[in-house]
Amino acid sequence: MNDYTVTVTGSTGKTGRHVSDQAIKRGWRVRAASRRDAGPGEWVPMDWADRNTWSPAFTGSDAAYIVLPAEHPGILDQAPAMLRTAADAGVKKIVLLSAMDVDTAPAGTLQPVAEQALRRLPVEWAIVRPTWFMDNFTTGGFAAMTAAGHLRFPTGDGRLPFVDSRDIAAVATEALAGDGPAGILPVTGPQAVTHHQVAAALTTALGRHIQYTSIPAEDFVTDLTAMGFPLEHARHMANTHIQLSTGKLLIPVTDTVERLTGRRAHSLEDFARHHARTAP
Numbered sequence: 001m002n003d004y005t006v007t008v009t010g011s012t013g014k015t016g017r018h019v020s021d022q023a024i025k026r027g028w029r030v031r032a033a034s035r036r037d038a039g040p041g042e043w044v045p046m047d048w049a050d051r052n053t054w055s056p057a058f059t060g061s062d063a064a065y066i067v068l069p070a071e072h073p074g075i076l077d078q079a080p081a082m083l084r085t086a087a088d089a090g091v092k093k094i095v096l097l098s099a100m101d102v103d104t105a106p107a108g109t110l111q112p113v114a115e116q117a118l119r120r121l122p123v124e125w126a127i128v129r130p131t132w133f134m135d136n137f138t139t140g141g142f143a144a145m146t147a148a149g150h151l152r153f154p155t156g157d158g159r160l161p162f163v164d165s166r167d168i169a170a171v172a173t174e175a176l177a178g179d180g181p182a183g184i185l186p187v188t189g190p191q192a193v194t195h196h197q198v199a200a201a202l203t204t205a206l207g208r209h210i211q212y213t214s215i216p217a218e219d220f221v222t223d224l225t226a227m228g229f230p231l232e233h234a235r236h237m238a239n240t241h242i243q244l245s246t247g248k249l250l251i252p253v254t255d256t257v258e259r260l261t262g263r264r265a266h267s268l269e270d271f272a273r274h275h276a277r278t279a280p
Contacts, residue, residue, distance in 0.1 A: 004027075006061055007061040007091070008031070009033045011032035011034045012032075012036070014139065015169045018169030019172050022173040023173055023176065033045075033057040055085055058086040058090070062178065063095065063178070064093075064095070066082070066097065070233075071230070075110060076110060076113055079113060080117035087122060091123060092124060093175075094121070094125050094126075095175045100130060100186060104240075104249075105236070125182060128168060128187060130163050131189070131251055132160060133165055134163065134165070135165045138202075138279070151198065152220065153220060154217040154238055156246075157245070158244030161252075164189065164270070171185055171187050185256055186254045187257060188251065190266075191253065201268045201271075201272040202272050206272070217238040220238045220241065221235055
C-alpha cells in the first residue's frame with residue numbers, strides 16, 4: 001500500500017462502498033467515515049449530527065469523497081460547514097457527489113448550495129453529477145415498487161440514461177487520484193431508456209413480471225409521501241418526471257465513464273443481471 005490516503009463518507013452507501021473497494025484495489029489507504037463500522041477500509045467514526053467527529057475524519061487524508069445525506073435535519077447548513085472542515089483539516093482534493101439536475105433544482109436547495117460552497121474553497125475539486133441511479137429500483141427509494149411488481153411513475157414514454165452506482169463510483173475514484181480529473185463530471189448510463197424498458201429488464205433478470213404504469217403527477221406525489229419522501233422533494237421529482245414525459249427535459253448520454261475508465265458504462269440489462277446474481 002502506498003501513502004495516498006482518502007476519506008470516504010457514506011462508506012456504507014450505494015456509491016461509497018464501491019469507492020472504498022476501488023480505492024483499496026489501487027493500494028490507497030481508505031478511511032471509511034460513517035456512524036458504524038460496516039464497510040471496507042479503516043473505520044473512522046463520523047456523524048453528521050456531531051461536529052466534533054468531522055475534523056478527525058479528514059485529518060491526515062489527501063483527498064475526500066463526500067456524500068450528502070439529503071434527508072438529514074439541518075443538512076443545508078451542515079454541508080458547507082463540513083466541506084470547509086475537510087479543507088481546513090488539510091484535504092487537498094474534494095470530490096462531491098451531486099446530481100445531474102442541479103441546474104434546474106429550486107434555489108437554496110441542497111445540491112446547488114453544496115456545489116457553490118465547494119467552489120469557494122481553496123482546494124482542487126471535482127463534482128460528480130450522475131443521472132438517476134438504476135439501483136433506486138432495487139435497493140433505493142423505489143425498491144418497494146419492484147418488490148410489488150409494479151413501477152408507478154408519471155413519466156409516460158420519456159427516456160432517461162439511468163446509471164449504475166458502480167459506474168458513478170468508478171468516476172469518483174478516478175477523480176480522487178492526485179492527478180485525476182477535476183471540475184464538473186456528468187455521469188450517465190450508455191443509453192436513454194423508458195420505464196417500460198426498465199420493467200422489461202427487471203422482469204427478464206428476476207424471472208417474475210414487473211409492470212410499468214404511467215400515472216398522474218398528483219398520484220405520484222401521494223405515493224412518494226406515503227413512502228416517507230418530504231412533500232417538497234416529492235413535488236420536485238414529479239415535476240422532473242413530467243418534464244421527461246413531455247420532452248421538455250432531455251438528459252444527454254455522456255461518455256464520462258468510458259473516457260475516464262476505458263470501458264463502456266454498464267447497461268440497464270447488465271445492472272439487472274448483476275442485481276439478480278448478487279441480491280440476498
